[in-house]
Every structure is written in structure tokens, then in C-alpha cells.
Amino acid sequence: MGEPFGPEGLPLELARERILEQLQPLGLVEQLPLAACLGRITAEPVLAGEAVPGFRASIMDGYAIPGSEQPLVGARWRLRGTSAAGAPFGAAVAAGEAVRILTGAVVPEGSGRVLPQELVGVEADQLELLKPCGASVWIRGPEEEAAAGQELVAAGQRLGVAELGRLASCGVCQLKVTQRPRLGLLISGDELLPPGRQRAPGQIWESNSALLTALLNRLGYAVADQRVVGDQPEPLRAALLQLAAGCDVVVSTGGVSAGDSDWIRPLVAELGAVNFWKLFLKPGRPFAWGQVAGVPFFGLPGNPVAAAVTALQLLWPALQRLEGAEPQLLLRLKVRLEAPLRRGVGRPELARAQLVVAADGGLLARVAGSQASSRIGSLQGADLLLEIPAELGALEAGTELWAQLLRLPLL
The missing domain is CATH 2.40.340.10 (MoeA, C-terminal, domain IV)
Incomplete structure (x- = not known):
């Protein structure tokens, strides 16, 4: 049935190591729109299809002038037209000419420098440099964000806000991501009552389902199936088998200690295996890890704080491994x-x-x-x-x- 690790139980780090070494990624993939990929894990590397921005662009509002040499104060040019974002000038800049240019606009051929507008004076079609312009040319290169074929995101990387923004800027609209594990949640206890119902003596309002579902949602995982069952072996056995048949992970709270009504641990041993069931940790000592009908099983403590803490320490890293990510612990x-x-x-x-x-x-x-x-x-x-x-x-x-x-x- 899986005896405790010594008189005190298994140390937390060793428990986590034992769980993770027995788990492999599910390996299931789905394709989603970019907007639906926040927090998901990439199933393959994502490459830039072309250079971004793909053209030389002005960093400032100002004037594009020929060449890249640093001009002297008093230098003059004749204005020929405008290059705006999305509306390039469309011709080369010749010697003695300048083009009005706006931030993000294409720098015309023949120009290697943009003069910020606060450094110059304009009269009619004449442009004059009034202040020293410095060494900066105020132009970003065509591959500043990415070169064609460059890896933007590696396989197995969790997609955050910055990754989604960068991918969108490189023209990516959909991604292949790994499927998240389906969780089955079993809450056990004769004393449990749904919130909102009138309590009888000795009853408590059931809170573990709300607490754990919210915590898992915050971590990016949804509960696919949930049962609240009293401390009776046959209904608990049926619930465990049904959850194992439809989910990738079965999680329970309560019933894994050694009390007269603690049925979960012996049932899991009967239906699969209990690898260990006691932690050297406060809160969280009654914790069981094993399998039900070949599906990973996590028996969390019945007390809600202990359930939340052990879920963060042991269930969360396991879910990351199943999802295809390298498990990351809390900072x-x-x-x-x-x-x-x-x-x-x-x-x-x-x-x-x-x-x-x-x-x-x-x-x-x-x-x-x-x-x-x-x-x-x-x-x-x-x-x-x-x-x-x-x-x-x-x-x-x-x-x-x-x-x-x-x-x-x-x-």
C-alpha cells in the first residue's frame, strides 16, 4: 500500500523528484489563434517568416538627408516631399535634397541619417541645420526585431505577454501548442455541505473545490470533471474510476490518512498503486501520490490550506511536466x-x-x-x-x- 518514508514522511524535495521522474509529457498538440495562446506551451519552434520591420525605419520625426556623414551647423537642403508610416516617399534622395519623415516611416534610398526636427529650421522649401546633430543617425535596421528564419520562440516555452506581442509583430497569427492535462477533482467527506445550504450540527461548508479550482485556474489549468462524495467506499471507488477514465490526472482532497473513514488511500492501492503517502512538511503531511487505472493520482490533504500548499509544491510542477514544459517553481x-x-x-x-x-x-x-x-x-x-x-x-x-x-x- 506504500508505506511512509521513515517515521516522519518523505521530504518535500525528494517527493517532488520522485513524482517528476515518473511523469512524461502527454505529447498532444492543438493549433490555436495567437490571442488564445497566453500561458500555453509551444509544441514546436516558431520562426520569423521574413525580416521585421523589413525596411530601414526612422526612429524620430525629422528629415532624411543624403548619406550618413555628420553635417555641420548651417548646412542646407531642399525639401522634396514626405515619407510617412505606411506611405513611403517612393524615390531616392539626391545630393542637396531632404525628405520630411515621420516616426516609423521608410527611410528613402540614398539617405543614411535622419535629423530630428528640433535641430533644424524650415523656411519655404529650404531646410537648415541649426544645432549640432550628434553621432546618432536615428534609423533602425530592417532586421532590428527579427531576421528571416530567426527563432522567435523555442519549443517547450511558455508564452507570456511579451512573446505574444513579439509574435504578432512578426506576422504570426496562430500557433501549435501542447494540450493541457484534463483534471478530475474528487472532494470527499461526510461532513461537507454546499455553500448556501443550512448546516446541521457538525457539518461544514465545502470550500476545497472552490479554492483548488480557482488556484488551478490562476495557474492556467482547468478542472474538467468534479465530484463531491461522502466517506463511503463504493461511491468513492466509482468516482475514482470515472475520473480516471475521462481525465489525464486525478486529484482528491481528504481520505488519505489512516483514520476509520479514510477510504481514498486503500481504494487507490486497490485500483492502481500508492507510491508514498506521507510528507515531512507542515502543512501537508497526509499526501498521497500514485496511479488509478494507469492515471497519475494526487491525494491532497483535506484541510484547505494544506491542500493549496501541496498543490503548489507537488501538483503544479507535475502538471507542467505533463503539459510539456520544464517545471518552474515559485521564485x-x-x-x-x-x-x-x-x-x-x-x-x-x-x-x-x-x-x-x-x-x-x-x-x-x-x-x-x-x-x-x-x-x-x-x-x-x-x-x-x-x-x-x-x-x-x-x-x-x-x-x-x-x-x-x-x-x-x-x-
């Missing part, structure tokens, strides 16, 4: 405790904290309220997961710790 940084923190030694802890910038610019971690794994309020406003080593108990203000940054990047 880590060093912070100092704003105030003393008391805790019991024994297990490493991922404590929820706010990031505070001190007056001197230093980064502080503010831990407020109970850190109980059942209190979802500890996640509200959390910017960090503080990594507290197992051997540390009483921590003084100013103690330096590593922390995982929970805020996602914009670009």
Missing part, C-alpha cells in the same frame, strides 16, 4: 521576520506571510493570525510562503529566511 527570495514568531520544532513549515518593504528598502515578512491548516484566512493577502527549517522553534524579529514568492509575473 525564492530572502526576507527578514518583521516580528518574533513562535512555533513548535519537528517539521519544516511553509508559513503564509505578507511581504513588507521597510523604510530602508529591506524586505520583511509579516506573519499575522493563526497558521492552522484549516484556516483559509491565512492565505488572504499572502505574498510569501516562508520556508522555516524543522529545527527552528522560537524565531526572533530580524531572523533571515528563504521565502517563496506567491505573486505571479505580469510579462
Whole structure:
């Protein structure tokens, strides 16, 4: 049935390593419009079909003059016409001539320099340089953004805002991306009641489905199928098999410990395998990893905070691997405790904290309220997961710790 790793359970890093080494990308591909590709993984390299911008373009509003030599103050030219964005001048610039040019417009043949408009004077059709123009020619090359055939995005890269903008600028309108894994979510517990219903004594409103679905959505993954089932073996067995038949990953909450009503772990062992089921981590000790009918299975703890934390630490990297990406973990940084923190030694802890910038610019971690794994309020406003080593108990203000940054990047 998969025994715990020693008396304390499997260390987090080793648990993640064991999970990832058993997973391979799904290898499924779909083609989508560029606008639908934010956050997706490229299935193949994306190359520029042609040079971009593909022509010499003016960086400034000003005047295109012949050659590229730096003219002297007092030099004069005769104006011949205008080159605007999308409306080139259409002829070469000869000696002694100049063309009015706007930002982004094609630089005419024969011109190797643009004079910014604030440096010149214009009277009738005569242009005169009034101030030194400096060394810059204010022209961007035809391959400034990309050369024809240049790789814009590698295969297996997650597409962010900047990638989509660059691809659009290079004329790309659709992409081949990997398919995301389909998730089946099983919430177990006799005490669970849908929000909005009147509670009887001992009942609680079910929140794990809302919490995990929102967290997974924020990470870019959707729940394809969801069940809320009481602690009865036959309905749970049926739900596990149905989810495994229609999904690429099965995720459950609760039922993986060793209590009288914890049916999930023995059922998974019966229907597939439990590779390990105990973590050396707070919150998150009752966690199971295995397979149901050949489909990867993640048994998250029943307490909501523990479920969210273990989903970030272990489920999220696995989903990235299945999607075809190199798993990326949360960015880590060093912070100092704003105030003393008391805790019991024994297990490493991922404590929820706010990031505070001190007056001197230093980064502080503010831990407020109970850190109980059942209190979802500890996640509200959390910017960090503080990594507290197992051997540390009483921590003084100013103690330096590593922390995982929970805020996602914009670009």
C-alpha cells in the first residue's frame, strides 16, 4: 500500500523528484489563434517568416538627408516631399535634397541619417541645420526585431505577454501548442455541505473545490470533471474510476490518512498503486501520490490550506511536466521576520506571510493570525510562503529566511 518514508514522511524535495521522474509529457498538440495562446506551451519552434520591420525605419520625426556623414551647423537642403508610416516617399534622395519623415516611416534610398526636427529650421522649401546633430543617425535596421528564419520562440516555452506581442509583430497569427492535462477533482467527506445550504450540527461548508479550482485556474489549468462524495467506499471507488477514465490526472482532497473513514488511500492501492503517502512538511503531511487505472493520482490533504500548499509544491510542477514544459517553481527570495514568531520544532513549515518593504528598502515578512491548516484566512493577502527549517522553534524579529514568492509575473 506504500508505506511512509521513515517515521516522519518523505521530504518535500525528494517527493517532488520522485513524482517528476515518473511523469512524461502527454505529447498532444492543438493549433490555436495567437490571442488564445497566453500561458500555453509551444509544441514546436516558431520562426520569423521574413525580416521585421523589413525596411530601414526612422526612429524620430525629422528629415532624411543624403548619406550618413555628420553635417555641420548651417548646412542646407531642399525639401522634396514626405515619407510617412505606411506611405513611403517612393524615390531616392539626391545630393542637396531632404525628405520630411515621420516616426516609423521608410527611410528613402540614398539617405543614411535622419535629423530630428528640433535641430533644424524650415523656411519655404529650404531646410537648415541649426544645432549640432550628434553621432546618432536615428534609423533602425530592417532586421532590428527579427531576421528571416530567426527563432522567435523555442519549443517547450511558455508564452507570456511579451512573446505574444513579439509574435504578432512578426506576422504570426496562430500557433501549435501542447494540450493541457484534463483534471478530475474528487472532494470527499461526510461532513461537507454546499455553500448556501443550512448546516446541521457538525457539518461544514465545502470550500476545497472552490479554492483548488480557482488556484488551478490562476495557474492556467482547468478542472474538467468534479465530484463531491461522502466517506463511503463504493461511491468513492466509482468516482475514482470515472475520473480516471475521462481525465489525464486525478486529484482528491481528504481520505488519505489512516483514520476509520479514510477510504481514498486503500481504494487507490486497490485500483492502481500508492507510491508514498506521507510528507515531512507542515502543512501537508497526509499526501498521497500514485496511479488509478494507469492515471497519475494526487491525494491532497483535506484541510484547505494544506491542500493549496501541496498543490503548489507537488501538483503544479507535475502538471507542467505533463503539459510539456520544464517545471518552474515559485521564485525564492530572502526576507527578514518583521516580528518574533513562535512555533513548535519537528517539521519544516511553509508559513503564509505578507511581504513588507521597510523604510530602508529591506524586505520583511509579516506573519499575522493563526497558521492552522484549516484556516483559509491565512492565505488572504499572502505574498510569501516562508520556508522555516524543522529545527527552528522560537524565531526572533530580524531572523533571515528563504521565502517563496506567491505573486505571479505580469510579462
